[in-house]
Amino acid sequence: MTLHQALAAAFSLLVCTATFASSGKEWPVFGGNWDHQRHSQSTQITPGNVGQLDLAWEFDTGVSSSFQATPIVVNGVMFVSLPFNHVVALKADTGKLLWRYTHNRIKDRPMCCGPANRGVAVSDGKVFMGTVDSRLLALDARTGQKLWDIDVTKGEQGVQEDAATLGSQLDTQGGKLEVSGASGAGINMAPMVFDGKVIVGITGVGYGLHLDSPDPDAPLGAVVGIAGNYGRRGFMAAYDVNTGAMAWKFDTVPDQGWEGEFTKATLDGVVLPRNIEEEKAKAAQYPDAWKFGGGSAWSTPAIDRDNGILYFGTGNPSPQMEGSSRPGDNLYTASLVALDVRTGKLKWFYQQVPHDMWGYDVASPPVLFTTRHEGQAVKAVGQAGKTGWFYVHNRITGELLFKSEAFVPQHNMFTLPTEQGNVIYPGVIGGSNWSPVSVDEQRRMVFIAGIHWPVKYQLHELKAKGNKPALRYSSMSPIEDGEKYGLLSAIHLDTGKLVWQHKVNAPLIGGVLSTQTGLVFSGEGSGEFFALDSITGKRVWQHNNSAGVNAPPIAYEVDEKQFLAVAVGGNKLFGFKQGQTIKAWALRVK
Template sequence: MRHVFRTTALAATLCVAASLAVAATAGADTDWPVFGGNWQHQRHSELTQINVHNVNRLEPAWTFDTKVSGSFQATPIVVGRVMYVSLPFNGVVALKADTGEEIWRYIHDRIKSRPMCCGPANRGVAVENGLVYMGTVDSRLIALDAQTGKKVWDVDVTGGEQGVHEDADTLGKDLNTNGGKMTVAGTSGAGINMAPMVVDGLVIVGITGVGYGLHLDKPDPNAPLGEVVGIAGKYGRRGFMAAFDAKTGQQVWKFDTVPATGWEGHFRKTTPDGVPLPRNIAQEKRELNKYPDAWEYGGGSAWSTPAIDRENGLLYFGTGNPSPQMEGSSRPGDNLYTASLVALDVHTGKIKWYYQQVPHDQWGYDVASPPVLFTANIKGKQVPAVGEAGKTGWFYAHNRITGKLLYKSDSFVPRKNFFKKPTEAGTLIYPGVIGGSNWSPVSVDEQRRDVFVAGIHWPVRYTLHTLPANADHGELKYSSMAPTDDGQRYGILSAINLDTGKLRWQHKVDQPLIGGVLSTASGLVFTGLGEGKLIAVDADTGKQLWAGQADAGVNAPPVTYTVDGRQYVVAAAGGNKLFGYQTGHTIRAWALPAP
């Protein structure tokens, strides 16, 4: 579903913004109209002006200073020669796509009384029928006029219900904070990180931040990732994915990622693909009645922008970890539908199937990377497929109609002590809570038969602690998971065969990869680095061909498009505070020298 988008009136252009354009001819414009480039989320462009032979000639085309510093994760949307980008803390700018000149700016009036659950980052907007749609860190869905940036409507998607905190503050005072060198943080504030999708008059978004876990944060603001703490109890709330009327913002349907009945599931002893899990099933069943309301706090954030199969009327998205994070004693059972890939009817929100990658997750293995649609060749048959790059370090491919697992790929990251429990001495685990593959979107090149995955190798230490009894509580055991500081971390860009799941090549970089991938028909794969570079590698070999410098970490998904026949490659350079990557506030565009 790829079409050429020529410059016309804005409203007409928006109506046909269904997929990424084919190679541009002289004077033509090619858009990036939706989050994943096309409905399938393939992040693959048919543009060939920039290729393996001339990519080393790329030069800066323009730079836009947003003047807003913070973790910058947005995918730019380009429609009708205009680029729309959501900024940290939910500002939005509209820019001229060929020069980066600002057209308008929206400044978000955040509800200060609500905790910002997951940092300031937003992953993008949707543009349709003359409106720009954005989900916010304070759990609102907003529609802006695409020509002026003026707010058209504003809906509170949670109705102010942010989550339950029980006695977290009291417990936090007693945690082992490494001699007071770390500070206790953590809330269950619900927000929206994902870019919305608009289909058939519906705007679809989900909430995040509901998989409760306390954090021990280092005082150094540039230090990467503190400890994540899991404590049994009634913390958090359940997540949801919902659809709203695109004209009015009225809710049409809502799917709760944790069901009110049956969330205990089948008490699986293994993952669905057969990997043993360290569960005491008999004990979980005995204690099930002790926690009848555990589902109310069940977690299951909706992290990933859904991919939509318009022909079959299905949408696909991933869910987060159950709540409380890591500690499973107060939530016996499989904890459906957390840590799952879920398929819904796009018009009603009714569940069609789910695949729980990790039942009763105790490691923070959210299904965070957005799903991608493609056609797989399985034993000589063409099968409509949906794939997802897991924090577990495998790429999962399913029959997108039935949910049947077609294959689980070769591991694209090293692994050790996978699915092991915490110990008092600390168990070294990889991949851990960071991934695998984190929220970074993949790219699919169906001609080369490859999916390109941004991977992370960063060991974590999983430790069991005892909280002594005091006047507020009895003796409690809790666990913590902390990334290692021994320098044993790096990133891996992998090419995986779409039909077999076999690794074809890997390109190793110095720092964990977070941000996303773009591929082109000319044989290029682009991804950003935390050290402040956008790189291009050969899609056939994985050899690096080019690097473009930015002034902060390039930890957002790159896109490509043309204006007047000139191809641009663009990414936000705002870094990532959690990973220790230098934060900044620019959007960078590269192109070949003008003729």
């Protein structure tokens, strides 16, 4: 018997039931538990012994690219989706390869949002994954064999504009920048499985172009907004775990009433620079704007199983940053949305930014917990916004209970672009981007990975020249020579007050893990994987890696031994060095 056959046989013994059961000390779903709290109950690793952590194993994936996945661990097996949608199954205590699935991507379908995937779901003896080419797959959890494969957009990728055609008119700083990006449809989020259905949503539908440096290690140059009929509307949908047949679908942009009430301010009272009368007058000119409306579903949904409610965030409207061709509030974009998990029917929504023109997607996954409000315990859902506030809602009614103190600096927010360029922060980068938070209900804190990176919001008016017509567009460019950094913040779950902040040298993107023993783990783009004391916010441990740690860490146990694991693969968008490994740490054996 070969080593591979022996491992496969051992794996078959591990996977002996149709549905995986969790011991409470594994990592069976994207957020660690159904509430997405990313809080480990394991107690072996403490503030007192965290300095004794050693690298337990390392697995070379062979794929060097932006790596964002959360590993899933059930019954001693780790399942990880790699960039470009390959999947590996590893022994969680040693990192030994059990099987590998190699994804054959549809080549003529462009990746709108890069090759990164945020994880798989494991249930019913299957591994489920959404792909960058808008497919949903089911693999046999024992062997990695593909069981079914559906195209969730059925070939409809939305209206696209050739990037090269439009890009030839943009200001590329004398050819120093390259034009990329287009409308499309893909899946970045890790699915969730509930009641025999696998639930997932599509991304990339909010049309936009990027201006990028040709240097593979350089960060994003600019995000561009151009008016027009580009893109498509997003959706969240549920599919049968055995056949892939669609059970329900919720469109993130309604075909009736997407204009909303033409509100002059956000629901929490921030006045917006909108000309409501002009928008209403133009509305009849754009009756089909909803068809191109955007609203990507970026974040894995959290599910309240007791009340049967699913929560997720939606992306910016399309076209991004340019509102002239989409009058109105552009429902339900830039919103936290609650659905009936069994039917997909809308329960409520809270639009953080009506008629968004700043790229303030609701990108970080929602988290469920109990808060105390006006002396009463209230079941709540929270979400860390790109705006820099943590929003806390009554999870049944959607009422905003409070928003936190700002967890990143704020300046010139909700201002329009000018020809000279307005410096604003947070901008299109965030705030909190897609990074998931962690919640420690016992200590009454939520831990948020935050970004301070000022951007220049500029209006461009290009005159007609030769055969090129006049063009008006806006751009939002990260300011490279300005101050930028990351903040890991602890915020009180009942008051929204900042408890402490830990500053790091570069913007934080990846995610947070907390533990019952009082530790908070996260990673930096420079390669540090670190631990803080959850009470004080002081750094108590770190391990340096050769690539950026820009994925969410997890904790789990195998044979009563606790491990920490994270993907070490960097992030192209932020200019963090890319790599290709999965690493796990455990306490040093004495």
